[in-house]
Amino acid sequence: MPLAGASDFDVIIVGGGPVGLLLACLLKQQGQRIRVVERRTGPITHSAAIGITPPSLQILDKLGLAEEFVSGGVKVRDCFVHGQRGRLGCVSFREIPDERRYILSLPQAATIAILQNHLGQEHIEAGCEVGYVRQQADGCEVQAGGRRLTARYVVACDGSRSSVRSILGMRAPGRSYDCHFVMGDFVDRSGLGDEAHLFFTADGSVESFPLPGGQRRWVVQTETRMERPPPGLVSQLARWRTGIDVPVADQLNESVFTPRKFNCDRYYDGRVIFCGDAAHGMSPIGGQGMNTGFADAEFLAEILTRSEPLKLLPAYDRCRRKAVKTAIFRAEWGMWLGTWRGRARSLVRDFILKHLFCQGPVARRMGAFYAMLTIPFNTLKRVPASRLEPRTLDTAS
Secondary structure: OOOOOOOOEEEEEEOOOHHHHHHHHHHHHOOOOEEEEEOOOOOOOOOOOOEEOHHHHHHHHOOOOHHHHHHHOEEEOEEEEEEOOEEEEEEEOOOOOOOOOOEEEOOHHHHHHHHHHHHOHHHEEEOOOEEEEEEOOOOEEEEEOOEEEEEEEEEEOOOOOOHHHHHHOOOOOEEEOOOEEEEEEEEOOOOOOOOEEEEEEOOEEEEEEEEOOOEEEEEEEEOOOOOOOOOOHHHHHHHHHHOOOOOHHHEOOOEEEOOEEEEOOOOEEOOEEEOHHHOEEOOOOOOOHHHHHHHHHHHHHHHHOOOOHHHHHHHHHHHHHHHHHHHHHHHHHHHHHHOOOOHHHHHHHHHHHHHHHOOHHHHHHHHHHHOOOOOOOOOHHHOOHHHHOOOOOOOOO
């Protein structure tokens, strides 16, 4: 059954996080009528994604925003790795094959603010819960905030617990990992500068990353999940495992997470498409999740502005699924090695990290690896034109 009359929008995007906003900006640039519906009414206050890789900056270049991002963030050019017996080596981004030889550190709240400002508030409806999503022959109907909206396509960018995914009954097989973390941002008095530092000890890992504005993020591994960590836990564990004083009074926020992975059976169902964390999830260790979503958004924006988007959705599913599987594997592998506990396993890990990844010929490739330059289809430029040829949809779509 067709929609009654013309649709309100070309694309409705459910979710106003970084991925949904980037997609909206790319579609708006191409003249699409878009609307972002977002449940939140204010900025996020918890610690979230901070790392932006060179491929993502290439995507932001399309909007003329990359330099605004860079000017507001911290350029991380070196990541020092420490083991049970001291420093093991360094993963450097100074020689990676890209014009931007660094990982940009920028809090997710700042990323959202820049993208919101570029998009314009008139394209965003905040405080909107999605009640239903219904499909017709030529479009979709969405109930958002008590209103009925129509569009040619709906894109779910509403996170790992996607309400759209639940409404459609889309399966997302996955599991939680048996490791747990608490992280917090602090006023930085460490003297570590713009460097990232990873500490792998027999008692658990500690990760430390610079943030703009004289702040620093500390992430500590815990033995069990702590819904309400005792006050000062991050400071205590960071000091115990690294020897660096991280004053409790300098802590600005705190988050608890247990990494999980999942991958939707398909990244689209008819005219409803899944993008970013609504489509897939991976361990945040290594910072690949948001950047993978940015690549989803770029690919999808290209498809939705072509003449036969429906016939190109299988290409979106195939290419992005291949990229996601690679990213999930890398994040999983890095977390598996980094969360080993106990003295014997820590000494084995020290040997592996020092002799295989922090020194010698392999070490020179690690920068490009962690900068996501070796992920398949990390930008649209790396998608062969043949992959974007229309194909007939299968009967399930």
